[in-house]
Amino acid sequence: MTQTMTAWLAHAGRPLQDTFTAEQVPVPELRPRDLLVRVRAVSINPVDTKQLARLEPGQAKQLGYDASGVVEAVGAEAGGFAVGDEVYYAGDVTRPGTNAELHAVDHRIVAHKPRSLDWAAAAALPLTTITAWECLFDKLRLGADSAGVLLVVGGAGGVGSIMIQLAKQLTGVTVVATASRDASRAFVTELGADHVVGRNLLDEVSAVSPGGVDWVFSSFTAANLATYQQLLKPFGSIVAIDDDPGSILPLKPKAISFHWEYMFARTGHDTPDVDEQGALLARTAELVDAGRLRTTLQRTLNGLNPATLAEAHALARSGEAVGKLAITVD
Template sequence: MRAVTVVQPSADPRDLVVQDVPKPEPGPRQVRVRVHAVSLNPVDWKLTESAHPRWQVPHVLGLDAAGVIDAVGAEVTGWQQGQRVAWHGDLSRPGVFAEYALADDHVLATVPDDLSYEAAAALPCAGMTAYQGLFRKARLEAGQTVLVQGASGGVGGFAVQLAKRAGANVIALSSPAKTDRVRHLGADEVLDYHAPDLKARVRALTGGYGADVMLEVAKPADARSSLELVHYNGHLICIDPLPNMQNVPAYTYAVSIHEVALGGAYLAGYVPTQRDFAVMLADLLGRVSSGELDPMIEHRVGLDEIPGYLRRLRQGELAGKTVATLV
C-alpha cells in the first residue's frame, strides 16, 4: 500500500517519502480500515522534526482518518466489516496517511451515512482538543465569556463554534485579515492579537475583570500575558505546551490551568479517556451532520501532496483544516 512515511528525523516535511509499505494486520481489539480521507494537524509536522522513541522507520505518519472497516481482529465486539468509522490515532504507532490503517476498537466513532469522509476526517484532533478543553476541563457554561487565541486555525475555529453553540460569549483573537472568517464561525468580538492595548480591550468587554475561560493554542513567553486576560479564579486551557509560570507571583491570579494533550491518554495507557475520544467524536460528527458545526475544510489535496501541505501548515500559511482524499 502507498503511505506517507518518515524515514529519518527531519526539520522539513518535504523530506517525507511517499512509498509502498506492507499492509498492516489487525491485532486483538483492533480493526483495519480502508482509509478514504485524512486530515493534517500541526502535530504531524512537529513529529517529522523528532521521531517518537517508539517508532521504527520507515514510519507511517498521521493521526486523523475516516474510512471503511476492512478487517476485524480477535476479541473485537460491536464492529464489523463495511462500517464507516473515524478516529484519532496513537502518535507512537504507525499512522493513517496510508491506504490502510489500524485503529483500536474502543476509540472508533461511526460516521453518519449523510456525512462525507472528508468532513469526518477533519474533526478528531482539532475538534476533540477544543471539545475536551472547553467541556471536560473548563466545564464551560452558558453565559460565560470565552477568549479564543488562534481563532482562525483548526483548534481555535472549532472552539469558537462549540463555545457559541453552548451559549457562551466568544471573544476571538486573530489577525485583522481573518476577522470576517472568524465572525462567520460565531465570534461575538474579534480582536487583533498584536494590539498593544489588548488587555484593556478584553477587560472592557468583560466588565473590567477578564474572560471566564481562555483557550491558548500557543504559549506566550511569560504566562502573565495570558493570565491578565482571564479573571481571578478563571480557567486557562493550554494546548501546546504549558505556559512559563516562573515569573507569576503566587496568590495573584488563582487561575486553574488545564493541559490538553490527547496523545497523552495513549502514552499513559489511560483507557477511560481513550474511550471518551469515541464519545466526543460521535458528538462532533453528529453536530456536523445536523449542520450545527462547520468542519472548516479549506484545502482538499491528494496523498502525494501531504508533505508539501504539511510544510505550508508549519509555516503558518493555512487556516481551517486541510484534508487529503485517498479513495
C-alpha cells in the same frame, strides 16, 4: 487481502520536497480491539510537523493521525462496527500513523463518519474536535448552564475553529476569539464568535469585555502569559496546548488555574475512559448531521503522495493556515 500496502514515510534531515517517500510495508496485524480501515482521506495537524521535527537525522516514521475511511476487518474484541462501515478518528501517536492505504486503530477511539460529510470534510474533524472538546468539558468543566467569557487565542486555527462552535452550541458562554487577517476574522465570525480581536490582546479584549474573562484557551502561551494574568478574573482558568508556557508563577496572586491538554494522553496510557474519545466523535457526528456544527475544512489536496504531503506540511509550518487541510487518497 494483500499482505503488503503502500505507506508514505517521512524522513528526518531532508529538504521538505524530498521528505516523503512511498514504501511497500506489511499490512498491520490487528490487535483484538482493532479495526482495519482503508483510508480514504487524512488531515494534517501541527502534531505531524512536531513528530517529524523530533526525529533524528536518518530516522523515518509513518505520520498521520486524522483519517476517514472504510472498515475492512474487525478484531475479535472490537464491537460496534462491521466491515463496510464508514468511520473517522484521530489515531494514536504511539502507533504507526494514517499516511497509508490501510490503518489499524483501536475501535474505542473510532466513530461512524458524519453522513452529511465527504471523506475530506470528515477527516478534518477528529483531532481538533477531541482537543477542543477535552479543553472545554474535561479541563474547564463548562456545560450547558455555564455563563461567562471565554477567550479563544488562535480562533481561526484547527482547534480554535472547532472550540468556537462547541462553546456556542453546547454552553452559554460569550466567545471572544483572536484573528488578525481579514480572511481569518471573517472565518471566526461565521463560526459564531461574539467578538473578534486582533494582536493587541490587552486593549482589544478589555474593550469588548471590560470586566475581564473567565477562561482562556491558549495555543501561544509564553508570549501572552502576562496578558492572560491581567485579563483573567480571580479564580479563572487557562487551558493550553502548546509546549512551553514559561513560568506560571505570575498566575498565583489571582489563584488562576493552569491546565494542559494533550489528546493523546488517553490512548498513550490506555486509560479506563479511553472510549470517551469514540463517544465524543459519535456525538460530534450527530451535531454535524443536525446542522449544528460544520467542518472546518478549508482546502483539499487530491491524491496522497510525497508531493501533496510536502505541500501540506509546508502550509502547516507557515502558520498562515485557516481551518484545516485534508488530502484524499486515490
